[in-house]
Amino acid sequence: MNSFVYDIPVKVYFGPDQLGHLGEELKKYGNRVLLTYGGGSIKKIGLYDKVVAEIKKAGLELFELSGIEPNPRITSVNKGAEICKKENIDVLLAVGGGSTIDATKFIGAGAFYEGDAWDLVTGKAPITKCLPIVTILTLAATGSEMDAGGVISNLDTNEKLGNGHPTMLPKVSFLDPTNTYSVSAYQTACGAADIMSHIIEVYFNMNKDLYMLDTVAEGLMKTVIKYTPIAIKEPDNYEARANLMWASSWAINGFIDGGKKQAWSCHPMEHELSAFYDITHGLGLAILTPRWMEYTLDETTVSKFYQFGCNVFDIDKSMEPMAVAKKSIEMLSDFFFKTLGLKSTLTEIGIDDSNFEIMAKKACKGSIIQGFKPLKQEDILNIYKMCL
Amino acid sequence: MNSFVYDIPVKVYFGPDQLGHLGEELKKYGNRVLLTYGGGSIKKIGLYDKVVAEIKKAGLELFELSGIEPNPRITSVNKGAEICKKENIDVLLAVGGGSTIDATKFIGAGAFYEGDAWDLVTGKAPITKCLPIVTILTLAATGSEMDAGGVISNLDTNEKLGNGHPTMLPKVSFLDPTNTYSVSAYQTACGAADIMSHIIEVYFNMNKDLYMLDTVAEGLMKTVIKYTPIAIKEPDNYEARANLMWASSWAINGFIDGGKKQAWSCHPMEHELSAFYDITHGLGLAILTPRWMEYTLDETTVSKFYQFGCNVFDIDKSMEPMAVAKKSIEMLSDFFFKTLGLKSTLTEIGIDDSNFEIMAKKACKGSIIQGFKPLKQEDILNIYKMCL
Numbered sequence: 001m002n003s004f005v006y007d008i009p010v011k012v013y014f015g016p017d018q019l020g021h022l023g024e025e026l027k028k029y030g031n032r033v034l035l036t037y038g039g040g041s042i043k044k045i046g047l048y049d050k051v052v053a054e055i056k057k058a059g060l061e062l063f064e065l066s067g068i069e070p071n072p073r074i075t076s077v078n079k080g081a082e083i084c085k086k087e088n089i090d091v092l093l094a095v096g097g098g099s100t101i102d103a104t105k106f107i108g109a110g111a112f113y114e115g116d117a118w119d120l121v122t123g124k125a126p127i128t129k130c131l132p133i134v135t136i137l138t139l140a141a142t143g144s145e146m147d148a149g150g151v152i153s154n155l156d157t158n159e160k161l162g163n164g165h166p167t168m169l170p171k172v173s174f175l176d177p178t179n180t181y182s183v184s185a186y187q188t189a190c191g192a193a194d195i196m197s198h199i200i201e202v203y204f205n206m207n208k209d210l211y212m213l214d215t216v217a218e219g220l221m222k223t224v225i226k227y228t229p230i231a232i233k234e235p236d237n238y239e240a241r242a243n244l245m246w247a248s249s250w251a252i253n254g255f256i257d258g259g260k261k262q263a264w265s266c267h268p269m270e271h272e273l274s275a276f277y278d279i280t281h282g283l284g285l286a287i288l289t290p291r292w293m294e295y296t297l298d299e300t301t302v303s304k305f306y307q308f309g310c311n312v313f314d315i316d317k318s319m320e321p322m323a324v325a326k327k328s329i330e331m332l333s334d335f336f337f338k339t340l341g342l343k344s345t346l347t348e349i350g351i352d353d354s355n356f357e358i359m360a361k362k363a364c365k366g367s368i369i370q371g372f373k374p375l376k377q378e379d380i381l382n383i384y385k386m387c388l
Numbered sequence: 389m390n391s392f393v394y395d396i397p398v399k400v401y402f403g404p405d406q407l408g409h410l411g412e413e414l415k416k417y418g419n420r421v422l423l424t425y426g427g428g429s430i431k432k433i434g435l436y437d438k439v440v441a442e443i444k445k446a447g448l449e450l451f452e453l454s455g456i457e458p459n460p461r462i463t464s465v466n467k468g469a470e471i472c473k474k475e476n477i478d479v480l481l482a483v484g485g486g487s488t489i490d491a492t493k494f495i496g497a498g499a500f501y502e503g504d505a506w507d508l509v510t511g512k513a514p515i516t517k518c519l520p521i522v523t524i525l526t527l528a529a530t531g532s533e534m535d536a537g538g539v540i541s542n543l544d545t546n547e548k549l550g551n552g553h554p555t556m557l558p559k560v561s562f563l564d565p566t567n568t569y570s571v572s573a574y575q576t577a578c579g580a581a582d583i584m585s586h587i588i589e590v591y592f593n594m595n596k597d598l599y600m601l602d603t604v605a606e607g608l609m610k611t612v613i614k615y616t617p618i619a620i621k622e623p624d625n626y627e628a629r630a631n632l633m634w635a636s637s638w639a640i641n642g643f644i645d646g647g648k649k650q651a652w653s654c655h656p657m658e659h660e661l662s663a664f665y666d667i668t669h670g671l672g673l674a675i676l677t678p679r680w681m682e683y684t685l686d687e688t689t690v691s692k693f694y695q696f697g698c699n700v701f702d703i704d705k706s707m708e709p710m711a712v713a714k715k716s717i718e719m720l721s722d723f724f725f726k727t728l729g730l731k732s733t734l735t736e737i738g739i740d741d742s743n744f745e746i747m748a749k750k751a752c753k754g755s756i757i758q759g760f761k762p763l764k765q766e767d768i769l770n771i772y773k774m775c776l
Contacts, residue, residue: 001630003403008396015391015647211614212631212638215607223600242389243600246646250600258634259403 001208002259010146010170010253014246016178016238019050022093022134023058025172029132030090034063034083036104037095038070042138045182051095051136063087065107068096071153071160071274071281072103074118081110081117084131094135094170098142098194101135102150105168108133120163121152127165136174139183140244141191141282143198143252145173153275159362160275162267175249177241185232189340190282192228192244196221196332197285198251201264204296204304204372210258217256218311223247225312229339265371266292269380272359277351286336287346291386293329296373304372305329346387356384389596390647398534398558398641402634404566404626407438410481410522411446413560417520418478422451422471424492425483426458430526433570439483439524451475453495456484459541459548459662459669460491462506469498469505472519482523482558486530486582489523490538493556496521508551509540515553524562527571528632529579529670531586531640533561541663547750548663550655563637565629573620577728578670580616580632584609584720585673586639589652592684592692592760598646605644606699611635613700617727653759654680657768660747665739674724675734679774681717684761692760693717734775744772 013021026033033055042048055062065080083089084107094104108131110117119125137145144150149164183191203217223243230240250256269292270284297305302321309315309328319327337344346352360380369375375383401409414421421443430436443450453468471477472495482492496519498505507513525533532538537552571579591605611631618628638644657680658672685693690709697703697716707715725732734740748768757763763771 001403001627003401003405005406006400006402009399011397012394013391014394015389017391018393208627210631210634211627212607212611212635215610216604219600219603219607222603226599239389239596239599243598246598247600 001210002261004257004259006255007166008146008169008253008255011172012146012175012249013172014175016176018174018176019054022051022054022136022174023060025134026055026060026091026093027058029171031059032061032063032088032090033093034065034080034087034089034091034107035093035095036065036068036080036100036107038066038068038097038100040066041182042095045138045179047095047136047138047179051093063089068100068103069153070099071278072099074116074121074152074154077103077106077110077117077152080104080107081113084108084111089131092131092133094133095138097137097139098144101137101144101170102142102152104133104135105130105144105150106152109165109168118152118154121154121161123163127163127168130165130167133168133170134172134174135170136176136179137245138179139187139191140180140241140248141194143195143248145170145175146249146253151271158275160271162271173249175245177238177245178236180241180245181236183235185235185341187280188228188231188235189342190280190286191248192224192282192340193286193289193336193342194282195224195244195248195251197266197282197289199256200289201267202256202260203308205260205262206301206304206372207260207262209260213256213258214307216250220247220251220256221312225335232340262372263370265369265375268363268369269383272363273346273351276355276359279349279351283342283349286340286342287344287387288383290329290333290336291383293332295379295383295386297325297329301373346384353385353388356381360384389598390649392645392647394643395554396534396557396641396643399560400534400563400637401560402563404564406562406564407442410439410442410524410562411448413522414443414448414479414481415446417559419447420449420451420476420478421481422453422468422475422477422479422495423481423483424453424456424468424488424495426454426456426485426488428454429570430483433526433567435483435524435526435567439481451477456488456491457541458487459666460487462504462509462540462542465491465494465498465505465540468492468495469501472496472499477519480519480521482521483526485525485527486532489521489525489532489558490530490540492521492523493518493532493538494540497553497556506540506542509542509549511551515551515556518553518555521556521558522560522562523558524564524567525633526567527575527579528568528629528636529582531583531636533558533563534637534641539659546663548659550659561637563633565626565633566624568629568633569624571623573623573729575668576616576619576623577730578668578674579636580612580670580728581674581677581724581730582670583612583632583636583639585654585670585677587644588677589655590644590648591696593648593650594689594692594760595648595650597648601644601646602695604638608635608639608644609700613723620728650760651758653757653763656751656757657771660751661734661739664743664747667737667739671730671737674728674730675732675775676771678717678721678724679771681720683767683771683774685713685717689761734772741773741776744769748772
């Protein structure tokens with residue numbers, strides 16, 4: 001069991017009646033606010049007007065960057081960083097899902113960097129500091145509202161890379177489940193797959209770790225499995241949206257890690273998929289995860305799958321461990337592809353094997369992913385092929 | 389479902405190799421450190437020497453207050469506040485269990501108050517600020533290392549009262565499970581009962597709340613049930629001590645509340661027991677809780693007990709809800725009184741009914757406890773009698 005430092009000082013306002021605190025929170029960091037958002041859905045749901053009203057009421061000066069892409073691009077990050085420098089921005093307000101928040105984190109870091117912010121994503125230049133960030137979440141998925149990392153795409157190089165820094169952790173996040181009522185069934189399903197994947201990447205671990213955190217991970221997964229179908233059927237079911245939203249934050253804020261050091265497996269494989277094909281991250285994860293599970297299941301790993309099957313899917317404990325394990329993968333597949341209705345193969349979404357070799361090489365950086373089971377380039381290639 | 393604010397910025401160093409960070413953390417708040425501790429067990433386990441060495445190494449000036457009692461008394465608090473004022477203390481370092489940390493919180497608040505710090509406990513005077521607090525935990529029980537409250541006893545008035553303030557939240561807590569290796573079987577058991585009670589006070593709630601947090605509460609309870617017997621049998625089992633320690637913090641740091649507003653029931657009843665008889669808090673809670681459960685179980689509350697029984701004690705879901713409920717109380721009693729070996733009645737620990745009337749009146753402040761089931765004075769009296 002490894003030691004760890006727990007340090008998640010994000011303040012969260014949870015609930016539908018909290019936006020009145022926005023002005024006072026922004027003011028703590030200064031007067032010049034850069035509001036960042038995506039394609040304009042926040043205008044459709046009326047959130048944009050409410051946010052601007054609160055900012056005006058607080059007497060703050062407002063600047064804007066809109067048009068942040070679903071797989072946010074470095075071009076948007078550089079544009080935002082430029083505004084920060086030119087306008088002496090004090091605080092960033094990201095209103096949107098993980099893409100907007102991720103981009104905003106690198107905008108905040110880019111404000112202190114002379115040069116292409118892509119250097120901060122690749123690690124060519126170190127992230128040293130970041131403007132303070134406040135977020136208003138509109139999609140339960142990436143957990144970016146409560147963690148210190150982000151993932152940025154570069155279409156010029158076909159790269160999608162992640163990086164992070166403690167100063168990129170949002171100071172305050174507003175989590176209002178009603179802001180996710182308008183999220184489509186498809187995006188709700190993709191968000192759920194993303195949340196599940198964040199938990200699975202940590203939970204599937206053979207190290208001796210804090211059992212207590214395994215129970216939390218299992219509870220979070222049960223929450224996603226219970227409420228996603230409800231949110232899809234009844235988009236304005238508060239209980240469902242609230243549970244999914246809070247679960248999304250806790251899936252990846254670091255709490256369930258508890259000192260686990262193992263590399264993630266499906267995320268780097270998926271990042272290549274969306275880097276090459278610009279697909280929705282959660283969809284890629286849904287397609288990959290069950291195949292990765294099939295590929296990694298063997299006598300050495302079966303005990304973890306057994307635990308997963310019994311505690312998350314309530315499979316009969318008295319069954320043979322291997323049978324439980326196989327059934328658990330089947331039930332996860334059914335959840336993604338039947339219950340949530342996501343496409344189950346890469347072929348169905350128009351992806352063939354033409355880039356698999358290079359994607360596999362990039363996913364493991366030409367070496368090996370030291371995950372639940374170590375994955376070499378050929379293993380990754382095999383998993384991609386299983387997804388066809 | 390109520391809205392809530394989540395704001396727990398305590399930094400936690402977890403593990404046996406973290407004390408090297410003590411100096412740098414204390415230094416952030418100043419140079420003059422008041423070290424507070426209890427009866428000297430920290431000297432027996434060698435922790436005192438290590439702490440002093442780190443403080444010296446960091447070049448800080450050390451002051452001391454020892455002798456803080458197990459049910460910490462206002463006299464110790466006033467003594468500590470006096471030292472803070474006289475010596476211009478910058479930061480408090482509490483090394484011990486919940487009693488030491490609770491007292492230290494009021495010492496930190498008392499440093500800014502001219503007068504008897506008991507006024508801050510009773511609420512006669514408002515708590516306005518508190519010196520920064522760093523803790524080194526030596527007992528998994530109260531969760532004081534990660535919350536903003538404390539409970540203080542006044543032997544002159546037979547009162548044991550709690551209060552809190554956001555500024556009383558520790559800045560940093562060091563959680564080293566090996567520091568609990570020397571905790572006796574009895575104190576380990578009492579600590580476990582305290583943790584269980586913190587969770588039960590919140591979990592037993594008929595409001596519609598975040599299901600996700602129920603799964604976390606259930607996981608924490610399963611953790612305590614799984615590991616306490618191990619820690620009792622093998623006091624230096626790291627896995628057991630680590631799980632109990634981290635569970636103690638999360639049982640009461642506010643996370644599992646998720647906007648639940650309901651009053652606690654067993655804690656105010658127990659505070660009267662230990663105010664009148666100076667018994668160990670956890671023991672009082674172990675004796676009270678199953679009786680309180682029996683008293684509150686009826687057709688309106690049975691569904692929560694059913695959930696508790698199935699999810700925490702793995703009782704067969706197909707049984708009648710009322711049968712599951714009764715069995716869950718039986719299993720909790722067995723856990724406290726058979727597995728952990730705690731005394732099961734007040735009679736056994738020398739307490740008779742002579743003060744029950746006045747204790748019942750004080751527990752509900754002459755009115756009513758608006759808990760899981762509202763408890764009037766006569767209800768509380770009945771529950772006390774069931775404990776004989």
